[in-house]
Amino acid sequence: EAEVAQSPRYKITEKSQAVAFWCDPISGHATLYWYRQILGQGPELLVQFQDESVVDDSQLPKDRFSAERLKGVDSTLKIQPAELGDSAMYLCASSLDKRSSGNTIYFGEGSWLTVV
């Protein structure tokens, strides 16, 4: 069964350092999402791509976060500089149909970030 691939699974970084996460969605999925999940809470959307274009980045803290999906396939989420409050799980997800709501979203295993 096709899966969303993410790396690294775990990352410990010092405050003020840069960190990057990579995601490869399920082949053929046009829409890619990055969510952030703080321990004990539900996932919250950071950014949504449709192909290579950003559809929604209204909740992305753009002073320190950036995301790209240059060729409309894999994606990178970067944080620079990292802050203690960024400690969370970063989840990548993808969905097939770019035209309608109600699509099933498939998640990767997530990348755990600890900022010390």
Add this chain to the structure above:
Amino acid sequence: GNSVTQMEGPVTLSEEAFLTINCTYTATGYPSLFWYVQYPGEGLQLLLKATKADDKGSNKGFEATYRKETTSFHLEKGSVQVSDSAVYFCALPARNSGNTPLVFGKGTRLSVIA
């Protein structure tokens, strides 16, 4: 936009007990509704979904019925197992049209003891 509220946990049950996790939603129209499950240290997996009112989604012994009258999508299982211990999330599309992400409840942690 649309939103969802689910019962807070944690919920602790003995093996073979009956499970109900409540979820209510606020939305215009009748969006698809979802339950996702997250096992320790993992990402979210789709558990079941329902795409229209009165539909029943089911998977792995879990069921949820889309009730438009009560705007609810409660998750049920007749006999839980230790392996069902996880966090369960109710979700729906943020908006009713276009390419829209899912919004999630805060999650309900279930612990099943033998």
